[in-house]
Each structure stands twice: as structure tokens, then as C-alpha cells.
Amino acid sequence: MNESTHAIFTRPQSFRDVVTHYCPGCTHGVIHRLVAEVLDEFGIRGRTVGVAPVGCGVFIYNYFQTDFLEAPHGRAPALATGLKRVSPELIVFTYQGDGDLASIGTAEIIHAANRGEKFTTIFVNNAIYGMTGGQMAPTTMPGQITTTSPRGRNVEECGYPIRMAELLSTLRTPAYIERVAVHTPQNIVRAKKAIRKAFQYQIDGKCFSLVEVLSTCPTNWGLTPNESLNWLEKTMQPYYPLGVFKTPDAEEQK
Amino acid sequence: MTRILMKGNEAIAEAAIRAGAIYYFAYPITPQNEVGEYMARRLPEVGGVFVQAESEVAVGNMLFGAVASGKRVFTSSSSPGISLMQEAISYMAGARLPVVLINIMRGGPGLGGILPSQADYFQSTKGGGHGDYRVLVLAPSTLQEAVDLTMLAFHLADKYCNPTMVLADGMIGQMMEPVEFPENYVEEPVPPKDWATTGCQGRAPIIIKSLALDPVVLEKNNLVLAEKYKLMKRDEIRFEAYKINPKNRILVVSYGTMARICQTVIDELEQENISVGLLRPITLFPFPAKEILAEAIKPNIESVLTVEMSMGQMVEDVEWAVKDKKPVEFYGRTGGIVPTPEEVKDYIMKILAKETPAVKSWNG
Structure with missing residues (x-):
């Protein structure tokens, strides 16, 4: 690059220059990048520790230039609680899928949120278990075919998909909770803003923050990448409405 | 040194603080509740952290996150509670983290009872959770020894980067005896905690993990653990x-x-x-x-x-x-x-x- 040119788009410093293991059309990569950009923008990379889940997101630590812990399945909020409590100077975030957060780790996320732990959770909801091969998740849509709901999710037996953002928003403890999606450029910009806000609340020592991100899983949905983006919008989004569900500021106004 | 008449659970709690462990995570369970109650009172006085978790599953994993900071952290529990922590203990053993666990044993199996028992010997000494690992286990028979071994547990955990357990029973936890705490507690130096996730400012990122999909890598980690257990057998038998x-x-x-x-x-x-x-x-x-x-x-x-x-x-x-x-x-x-x-x-x-x-x- 000479003096007359300058880069307007580069890889975030918080993101390693490596190829990810994600399938074509999966939106994990986009979400990773948004988090990395936010860490760069706040200049907090050097004091950030991420907590990886079990699921496709487990290898997030291979893609980030930050310290990382690898949690047992669903327990990331407990690890984040432990670390943040003894080292409050750190910025701690968990990155969890829907099997991890909404099924096996339900107790941990609810109680971490209820204690008002000052860390951030990026909750990636793609309505299925990805890494284990496409089994039904608590977030799987009614009628959705998965390897363990081969005739479609039967709500009589399995209940309806859990809306985690709404559920967590019922807690009295102040928190920042927003649901976003990453299936269009416009939504990606909104998602970035939400993630930024979530980290801002943590930097300010204000509250627990969680951003639920509607994401795709073309491989296990059995759709092409394009069809997947469409399915997210047509099938998931009406059931999982986007928006801010809770802010600490609203709590203070009460 | 002054001799103080104390209940076993409280003596163990104070011993941990004297060894520099001021970060405590726990869930109530009889017959060791006095440890948590003592910590809830005492830790704010010494700038420590007390967290009452939602379950022992969460306790184990809070310890996992907290110990990754390089600071001395611990829990106390009793048999059924320790069973629930086995997931995290296995992960911490695999990730080589120096956590300290106090088990005030009660009778089992199942919910069992709340009276003294030694029925967790297998669980404590043979691993306890899944995978090829061992926990270093210290068994006091007096309250003074409970104090001394609790303090030693933190040292040995740090020395070997391995989960270490003080295995006592409801009798030790509940009875009272005079105990002494060392006035100027000095330890042998322990290895530097250069593995701690303290933020990667000025160094390469640190990842604390136990996943190794490549069997060659996983076997190697197991061999490192086995080597450590060999050293314990050579140097730590008491x-x-x-x-x-x-x-x-x-x-x-x-x-x-x-x-x-x-x-x-x-x-x-x-x-x-x-x-x-x-x-x-x-x-x-x-x-x-x-x-x-x-x-x-x-x-x-x-x-x-x-x-x-x-x-x-x-x-x-x-x-x-x-x-x-x-x-x-x-x-x-x-x-x-x-x-x-x-x-x-x-x-x-x-x-x-x-x-x-x-x-x-x-x-x-």
C-alpha cells in the first residue's frame, strides 16, 4: 500500500487469519466477525476472555486472538460467572448455541442472568443441533424435520420452541437482552449494533447482557445457503421476533 | 500460636483463607453448611468473593472459570454434591487446573443420610468422573490435621496443577477441637501460573481446554497426566x-x-x-x-x-x-x-x- 491508498476493510485484529471449519452458508462466521470487530473497536482484545460452548462453536478459540476457556456443554455461563467474579477487570463473553444454552445449560443461563453477572452472552439460535448431526433442539420449529424428529417436531410430545430472549426478559434483575438476525446485510448491521451495546453495558459494569442471533444451518436443515436465509426469515423470524426485550435503563425508570 | 476451639467446618474454612483462597463457590448441603456460612460472613472482610450457586453442577463450573484466572479458589460440599461436580472435576483434571475441593462425606448411596461415612473413597481416589485422571486426596483425622491439610491442599494443587481434595467425614466437619493456625504461613514456591487466562495483552492468547479430537494429541495429554501422578506417588505419599x-x-x-x-x-x-x-x-x-x-x-x-x-x-x-x-x-x-x-x-x-x-x- 502506498501513501495514496488506505485500507477501508481489513480483518479485525481480534480475528485470526485462518480458514474456519464452518459449512458453506453457515452464519457463525459472520457472527464471529461481528464480535471480533466490536472487541477491536472498544480496544478490549487484550483483556477479553471468551468462553466457548460445546457444539459447532467450540472451535471459536481457533479463530479469535483472545484468551479462551472451553466449557462443558451448557456450562459457559457458570465458567463466565467464576472468572468474572474473581477477575472483574476482564471482559468476559460466552458464545453458545441453542442446544448448549436453551437445553443442557438452561439452569446456568437463567441463574447467571438472574444474579446479574456482568458478562455478555452471544446466543446463536439456528433451531437445531449442528455438530452432533442435526438433532431436534428446544428451539426447533413446530413440524421441522430433524434426525430425531423425522416426522417433524410434534408439539404435543415436545412442546413449543423455547423463546429464550423473552423467557430471560421476565427476570426482575436489570439486563440488556436483544434478538437480532444475520440473514441480510441490513440485519447484520443491526446485529453488530446490538453486540456493541451488549459489550458497552459490560464495560460500564452495568448488567448482564445477551444477544440472541437467529442463524442458519444449511447442512442440517437440508437447504441451500440461499434457501436457508429465506427459511430463517419466513419460518423462524415470525416465531422469534427481533427487537430489544429488556434494557437496564428501562428498569431504572420503573 | 493461640489455640482456638472451633467446629471442624469452620476451621477448614478459616484454613483456606489463611492459605490465600478467598474465592469460594458453593451450594448448601448438610453436613458441611458451616463452611459456606462462615465464608459468607468472612470473605467480604478479606476482599474475597462468595457465590452461592444454583446447583453443584454450576459450582464445579464456576470453579473451572475462576481457577482459570490463576487465583486460589475452592468449594466445599458433601457426597451427593460432589457427585454433581464430577463433570467439572474431569474437565479441570483434563485442563490441568489446581482447584481444591472439600468433601465432608455423608452416607449413601443416593440421597442417603447426613451422618458420617467414608463411602466416597472409590469416587475420590479412582477419578470420580469420566476419563483417565486422578485427584490428589488428603484425609485428615483430627481438626488440626484438617486445618493443616486444607492449607497443604492449595499448595499441592498449585504444585501439580491438579484438582486436590480434602476428604473428611461428617464427624470431622461437625465436632469441635482446639486448633492452631500458623501465624506466618510460608510455602515452598509453586510453579508460575503462566497458563492463566488473564487477557492476552502483550502475549499470545491462552486457551484452556480439554478437547482433542486427534487421538495422538489426546493420548499425549493423558501421558502428561500419568507422568504427574507418577511424581505424586514418588514425592507426596503421606x-x-x-x-x-x-x-x-x-x-x-x-x-x-x-x-x-x-x-x-x-x-x-x-x-x-x-x-x-x-x-x-x-x-x-x-x-x-x-x-x-x-x-x-x-x-x-x-x-x-x-x-x-x-x-x-x-x-x-x-x-x-x-x-x-x-x-x-x-x-x-x-x-x-x-x-x-x-x-x-x-x-x-x-x-x-x-x-x-x-x-x-x-x-x-
């Missing part, structure tokens, strides 16, 4: 020899509360000119197998008697240690029943009269 001498006709092997009762029995038998010695393992893992064998093969020893508050767990290690060189006998009560000196003495008299059954432990 035991007490009580009235062991060449005239002993029986060698008793017993630990914790049960060993104290055996001491009473041995004193009484001595008055009756019957010589019995006690080898009390203080480290349950690493186990003093060679030391037991060395005593067992002495010519005067007629048999080796293991006494436990269980239906026979440590006795399997004793049988393995003695290698059929001498008969190994077992006496135990379980479910919260603590054997009286009289019944242990009666059993010893039966052994000497060759009236004991051939079956020793439940697997015998």
Missing part, C-alpha cells in the same frame, strides 16, 4: 505409623475418623498385652501401598485389618498392596453408623482366635 513395632500381631490400616477409633482400640489392646499397629494413610491418592506391604510382611504380622466406615473400599487397595503375602481382613459399618471401639476390638480378637469369615469386603 501416612502416620501408630504404635508400629516388631511385636505387632495385626497391622490395622484405617484413615480419617475411623483411624482415631482404631487408635483407641490399639491403646486398650496394649493394656492387655496384645500388640497391634496402625498405618494411617493421610494421602489416599497417592496411596502408601509400598509402606503397607513393608509392614505387612514383617514376620510377626498374622493379618492386615482394614477398618472403614463403608462396606469395604480402601480394602481393595490394601489387598492390592499386600499382594497375598498376608491375609487381609475387613471390618466396616456404613450408612452413617460409626463403629465403636468395642466392636472393632471384638473383631480383632476374632481374627486372633481365627474365627473371622473368609469373605472380607463386599467384593472379597
Whole structure:
């Protein structure tokens, strides 16, 4: 690059220059990048520790230039609680899928949120278990075919998909909770803003923050990448409405 | 040094603070609640952190996150609670993290009871959770020893980067005895905690993990662990020899509360000119197998008697240690029943009269 040119788009410093293991059309990569950009923008990379889940997101630590812990399945909020409590100077975030957060780790996320732990959770909801091969998740849509709901999710037996953002928003403890999606450029910009806000609340020592991100899983949905983006919008989004569900500021106004 | 009359659970709590462990995560369970209650009062005074978790599953994983900071953290619990922590203990063993766990054992299985027991020997010394790992286990038999071993536990955990457990029972937790805390506690230096996730400013990122999909890498991690356990067996075996001498006709092997009762029995038998010695393992893992064998093969020893508050767990290690060189006998009560000196003495008299059954432990 000479003096007359300058880069307007580069890889975030918080993101390693490596190829990810994600399938074509999966939106994990986009979400990773948004988090990395936010860490760069706040200049907090050097004091950030991420907590990886079990699921496709487990290898997030291979893609980030930050310290990382690898949690047992669903327990990331407990690890984040432990670390943040003894080292409050750190910025701690968990990155969890829907099997991890909404099924096996339900107790941990609810109680971490209820204690008002000052860390951030990026909750990636793609309505299925990805890494284990496409089994039904608590977030799987009614009628959705998965390897363990081969005739479609039967709500009589399995209940309806859990809306985690709404559920967590019922807690009295102040928190920042927003649901976003990453299936269009416009939504990606909104998602970035939400993630930024979530980290801002943590930097300010204000509250627990969680951003639920509607994401795709073309491989296990059995759709092409394009069809997947469409399915997210047509099938998931009406059931999982986007928006801010809770802010600490609203709590203070009460 | 001043002697203070304290309850076991509170003495253990204070000992941890004196060893620099001011970060405590726990869930209530009898018979060790005084530890948490003491910590809830005391830790804010010393700038520490007390978190009451939603479950022992969460406790184990909070410890995992907290210990990754490089600071001294611990929990206390009792048998069913320790079972729930096994997931995190396995992960911390795999990730080589120096967590300290206090188990004030109660009777099981299942919800069991709340009275003293030694029924978690297998769980503590053989791993406990999934995978190839060991926890370093220290078993106090007095409150002073509970204080000393609690402090030592933090040192050994740091020295080996390994989960370390103080395995006591409800009796140790609940009774009161005078204890002393060292005024100026000095430790041998421990390895630098250059593995801690403190933020990667000015260095390469650190990842604390136990996942290794490549079997070659995973086996290598297991070999590193195995090497560590070998070092523990070489350097950390601790035991007490009580009235062991060449005239002993029986060698008793017993630990914790049960060993104290055996001491009473041995004193009484001595008055009756019957010589019995006690080898009390203080480290349950690493186990003093060679030391037991060395005593067992002495010519005067007629048999080796293991006494436990269980239906026979440590006795399997004793049988393995003695290698059929001498008969190994077992006496135990379980479910919260603590054997009286009289019944242990009666059993010893039966052994000497060759009236004991051939079956020793439940697997015998």
C-alpha cells in the first residue's frame, strides 16, 4: 500500500487469519466477525476472555486472538460467572448455541442472568443441533424435520420452541437482552449494533447482557445457503421476533 | 500460636483463607453448611468473593472459570454434591487446573443420610468422573490435621496443577477441637501460573481446554497426566505409623475418623498385652501401598485389618498392596453408623482366635 491508498476493510485484529471449519452458508462466521470487530473497536482484545460452548462453536478459540476457556456443554455461563467474579477487570463473553444454552445449560443461563453477572452472552439460535448431526433442539420449529424428529417436531410430545430472549426478559434483575438476525446485510448491521451495546453495558459494569442471533444451518436443515436465509426469515423470524426485550435503563425508570 | 476451639467446618474454612483462597463457590448441603456460612460472613472482610450457586453442577463450573484466572479458589460440599461436580472435576483434571475441593462425606448411596461415612473413597481416589485422571486426596483425622491439610491442599494443587481434595467425614466437619493456625504461613514456591487466562495483552492468547479430537494429541495429554501422578506417588505419599513395632500381631490400616477409633482400640489392646499397629494413610491418592506391604510382611504380622466406615473400599487397595503375602481382613459399618471401639476390638480378637469369615469386603 502506498501513501495514496488506505485500507477501508481489513480483518479485525481480534480475528485470526485462518480458514474456519464452518459449512458453506453457515452464519457463525459472520457472527464471529461481528464480535471480533466490536472487541477491536472498544480496544478490549487484550483483556477479553471468551468462553466457548460445546457444539459447532467450540472451535471459536481457533479463530479469535483472545484468551479462551472451553466449557462443558451448557456450562459457559457458570465458567463466565467464576472468572468474572474473581477477575472483574476482564471482559468476559460466552458464545453458545441453542442446544448448549436453551437445553443442557438452561439452569446456568437463567441463574447467571438472574444474579446479574456482568458478562455478555452471544446466543446463536439456528433451531437445531449442528455438530452432533442435526438433532431436534428446544428451539426447533413446530413440524421441522430433524434426525430425531423425522416426522417433524410434534408439539404435543415436545412442546413449543423455547423463546429464550423473552423467557430471560421476565427476570426482575436489570439486563440488556436483544434478538437480532444475520440473514441480510441490513440485519447484520443491526446485529453488530446490538453486540456493541451488549459489550458497552459490560464495560460500564452495568448488567448482564445477551444477544440472541437467529442463524442458519444449511447442512442440517437440508437447504441451500440461499434457501436457508429465506427459511430463517419466513419460518423462524415470525416465531422469534427481533427487537430489544429488556434494557437496564428501562428498569431504572420503573 | 493461640489455640482456638472451633467446629471442624469452620476451621477448614478459616484454613483456606489463611492459605490465600478467598474465592469460594458453593451450594448448601448438610453436613458441611458451616463452611459456606462462615465464608459468607468472612470473605467480604478479606476482599474475597462468595457465590452461592444454583446447583453443584454450576459450582464445579464456576470453579473451572475462576481457577482459570490463576487465583486460589475452592468449594466445599458433601457426597451427593460432589457427585454433581464430577463433570467439572474431569474437565479441570483434563485442563490441568489446581482447584481444591472439600468433601465432608455423608452416607449413601443416593440421597442417603447426613451422618458420617467414608463411602466416597472409590469416587475420590479412582477419578470420580469420566476419563483417565486422578485427584490428589488428603484425609485428615483430627481438626488440626484438617486445618493443616486444607492449607497443604492449595499448595499441592498449585504444585501439580491438579484438582486436590480434602476428604473428611461428617464427624470431622461437625465436632469441635482446639486448633492452631500458623501465624506466618510460608510455602515452598509453586510453579508460575503462566497458563492463566488473564487477557492476552502483550502475549499470545491462552486457551484452556480439554478437547482433542486427534487421538495422538489426546493420548499425549493423558501421558502428561500419568507422568504427574507418577511424581505424586514418588514425592507426596503421606501416612502416620501408630504404635508400629516388631511385636505387632495385626497391622490395622484405617484413615480419617475411623483411624482415631482404631487408635483407641490399639491403646486398650496394649493394656492387655496384645500388640497391634496402625498405618494411617493421610494421602489416599497417592496411596502408601509400598509402606503397607513393608509392614505387612514383617514376620510377626498374622493379618492386615482394614477398618472403614463403608462396606469395604480402601480394602481393595490394601489387598492390592499386600499382594497375598498376608491375609487381609475387613471390618466396616456404613450408612452413617460409626463403629465403636468395642466392636472393632471384638473383631480383632476374632481374627486372633481365627474365627473371622473368609469373605472380607463386599467384593472379597
